[in-house]
Amino acid sequence: MTRRDGSNGENDRPQSMTDHDTTDQASTADEAASTGRTFPFTAIVDQAEMKRALVLNAVNPDVGGVLIRGERGTAKSTAVRALVEVLPEIEAVADCPYGCPPDDHDRMCSDCRERHDADEDLPVETRPMRVVDLPLNASEDRVVGSIDLERAVQAGEREFEPGILAEANRNVLYVDEVNLLDDHIVDVLLDAAAMGENIVEREGVSFRHPSEFILVGTMNPEEGDLRPQLLDRFGLVVDVEGVTEVDDRVEISRRRAAFEADPDAFRIEYADEQATLREDIVAARERLDDVALDDTIARLIAGMNIELDVDGHRGDITLRRAARTLAAFEGEDEVTARTVRHVARMALEHRLQRLPFEEEDQDVMSVFHDVRRELDLED
Numbered sequence: 001m002t003r004r005d006g007s008n009g010e011n012d013r014p015q016s017m018t019d020h021d022t023t024d025q026a027s028t029a030d031e032a033a034s035t036g037r038t039f040p041f042t043a044i045v046d047q048a049e050m051k052r053a054l055v056l057n058a059v060n061p062d063v064g065g066v067l068i069r070g071e072r073g074t075a076k077s078t079a080v081r082a083l084v085e086v087l088p089e090i091e092a093v094a095d096c097p098y099g100c101p102p103d104d105h106d107r108m109c110s111d112c113r114e115r116h117d118a119d120e121d122l123p124v125e126t127r128p129m130r131v132v133d134l135p136l137n138a139s140e141d142r143v144v145g146s147i148d149l150e151r152a153v154q155a156g157e158r159e160f161e162p163g164i165l166a167e168a169n170r171n172v173l174y175v176d177e178v179n180l181l182d183d184h185i186v187d188v189l190l191d192a193a194a195m196g197e198n199i200v201e202r203e204g205v206s207f208r209h210p211s212e213f214i215l216v217g218t219m220n221p222e223e224g225d226l227r228p229q230l231l232d233r234f235g236l237v238v239d240v241e242g243v244t245e246v247d248d249r250v251e252i253s254r255r256r257a258a259f260e261a262d263p264d265a266f267r268i269e270y271a272d273e274q275a276t277l278r279e280d281i282v283a284a285r286e287r288l289d290d291v292a293l294d295d296t297i298a299r300l301i302a303g304m305n306i307e308l309d310v311d312g313h314r315g316d317i318t319l320r321r322a323a324r325t326l327a328a329f330e331g332e333d334e335v336t337a338r339t340v341r342h343v344a345r346m347a348l349e350h351r352l353q354r355l356p357f358e359e360e361d362q363d364v365m366s367v368f369h370d371v372r373r374e375l376d377l378e379d
């Protein structure tokens with residue numbers, strides 16, 4: 001399945017809906033959100049690239065997040081919200097605002113680490129991962145958290161009010177319309193995403209806590225671009241397009257109607273597929289460290305980055321990670337050229353330099369095939 005179409009008939013969308021993502025699949029998901037029921041990830045029609053990019057991040061957050069670009073009516077936010085249901089549950093310290101992992105000393109906040117080192121029995125709970133929204137109008141304090149300076153100075157105590165980056169730790173952080181987000185907030189966000197840590201400094205007082213999250217942004221390119229230097233910091237970027245296949249549109253309508261008529265029955269229909277996908281993601285996480293990437297594949301990836309004139313090493317690193325993650329998800333022991341082919345565009349296309357007078361843009365896929373042939377690799 002290689003089609004990349006798949007939008008969802010926004011013409012017959014109910015007039016009353018006023019959110020940003022206006023697909024049938026999206027509106028069903030939004031309606032369901034109010035009843036606590038989510039449209040199943042595996043019931044989203046087509047959109048293979050978008051689903052693959054989300055699943056790769058679910059398996060391996062080090063892939064670096066994903067930006068999904070598409071017009072209204074392409075089921076972007078539906079897919080993001082549906083993703084959590086196929087993510088594995090996590091064990092967390094129950095009374096910690098950052099939900100620290102109870103057994104991983106290196107990824108704990110300073111409080112949990114101290115308690116752990118003092119042999120305190122940390123209360124543990126198993127919980128599902130969540131989608132934490134970052135609204136466009138959020139202030140910097142709301143995002144990073146705030147330090148009560150008065151208290152810090154007077155009592156010598158560190159009083160920290162956790163923000164969205166605290167909630168996002170070990171969850172999915174979702175920014176709809178990320179291209180409209182204040183530049184400064186985007187910088188803060190991407191810094192935290194890169195370091196896995198949020199550091200707040202106010203007048204010489206500083207506080208830090210773990211903030212590892214899967215960053216997912218969506219945007220409609222018609223409403224403005226993202227700065228190139230920010231674009232480059234998303235691991236993967238996928239462009240989703242509207243549905244042009246009649247069969248797909250019919251199927252989208254059918255599923256939407258079925259979901260609206262009886263969400264519980266509809267979700268039961270997809271329960272097996274959902275469970276299988278969740279198991280595959282868990283298995284891939286466990287297999288990931290053992291996936292080999294041999295020298296020829298490393299040369300393929302490096303060669304593509306050179307040929308495409310990708311700045312810095314982020315392109316190499318991301319493509320390697322994405323390819324290893326896909327191999328793990330597909331149950332493979334090693335990365336092949338085929339694995340690279342399936343993730344090359346989403347890992348590299350947004351890193352190409354667009355020169356203003358260049359007649360033709362470099363094409364990731366044709367460069368892939370050129371370099372692959374030079375190396376005598378099977379596709």
Ligand SMILES: [Zn+2]
Nearest residue numbers: 096100109112
């Ligand atoms: Zn903690």
